[in-house]
Ligand code: ATP
């Protein structure tokens with residue numbers, strides 16, 4: 001070996017051991033394999049729903065310009081005021097981790113010329129969103145949403161179809177006792193009159209309002225109805241209701257929505273205080289929850305002005321989103337589901353040459369779609385057999401030194417406690433035959 005260069009010690013990587021292990025950021029839990037199996041099941045249900053109703057999947061960047069949410073989600077929304085994660089790039093751009101999907105989708109709709117597609121344009125998304133909130137049950141700082149949007153129609157049938165899709169999704173996931181809460185928050189013609197009356201009403205109760213609501217009264221009086229504080233709840237009961245101020249068009253729209261819900265047999269209640277936390281809604285707003293729990297599983301509504309607000313042509317639209325973690329928690333609590341796909345075969349290698357051969361067998365089995373497990377890190381036959389037993393695999397393929405040299409394998413039937421030597425070339429065929437005789441699906 002040649003002499004080490006002089007600056008060898010200087011270049012040597014200095015490994016520093018941390019004093020304690022690092023933790024994930026607050027409210028952003030890791031998602032481990034078992035939970036991901038459940039999430040995949042949820043995604044499958046979302047995908048089936050999307051395929052049936054003709055929604056195309058859209059992926060937008062996780063980071064967007066902060067001003068998209070300022071204009072889209074709205075400056076008086078809690079999300080923009082308190083919950084956004086923003087950053088400055090080295091080039092000076094101000095970006096935000098998306099706190100929701102809708103403004104991003106509208107941005108993409110406009111940027112990619114989707115306004116020229118035949119209407120309505122139906123899009124769905126699945127992915128993480130970020131909100132700076134106090135973590136607690138069902139509330140995280142990074143959480144997943146599945147999101148459905150229908151762009152380009154003002155027909156109330158699409159308000160109901162959106163609700164139906166989320167209702168179906170929850171039902172497919174066997175979540176029971178669902179309740180749809182619905183309301184209308186009017187349009188630019190009728191809402192200002194309601195808002196004025198609402199403001200006057202809450203002004204007269206100002207001394208009873210929480211500090212946040214006192215501020216909301218100045219910036220957006222409608223938000224007072226969204227307050228979750230116990231002390232503000234009773235004040236809301238007497239507050240003026242939008243339904244008493246609706247213009248003829250909004251009244252007709254809401255009436256049709258209720259009629260469609262009724263005819264579809266969807267369980268709903270009108271909640272006059274439901275305004276939702278985002279600034280862009282018009283007419284219909286909804287949430288779905290379980291009857292025995294106040295926590296919303298999904299929510300959405302119509303937003304007829306947003307496309308125009310973000311620079312496009314006037315385009316009525318409706319959509320909603322469900323929180324994946326809230327679904328996961330519910331399913332975990334109420335259902336026992338076996339998510340693991342069991343391997344059909346277990347492959348054992350004892351020694352170096354057998355390991356080399358086994359890698360080849362593993363590839364042959366993969367190509368034949370025979371789901372095979374291994375535990376190559378264990379050296380002893382006993383430990384590997386124990387693992388096969390634990391996985392309840394019926395057929396075990398063993399490659400020892402002799403078999404590796406002879407190009408054979410030992411095929412062991414764990415159920416019958418028998419074993420025989422099979423030619424390495426024939427093993428896939430032999431396993432296929434036995435699995436077929438046992439009526440076991442290969443994958
Ligand atoms: P909430 O009133 O519970 O704060 P929201 O009105 O802010 O909900 P949306 O913006 O409508 O929620 O988001 C749609 C769905 O996303 C909610 O119904 C909920 O299931 C889920 N969700 C919202 N915030 C969180 C969070 N911080 N952690 C986990 N899921 C969330």
Ligand code: MG
Nearest residue numbers: 078131133277
């Ligand atoms: Mg919220």
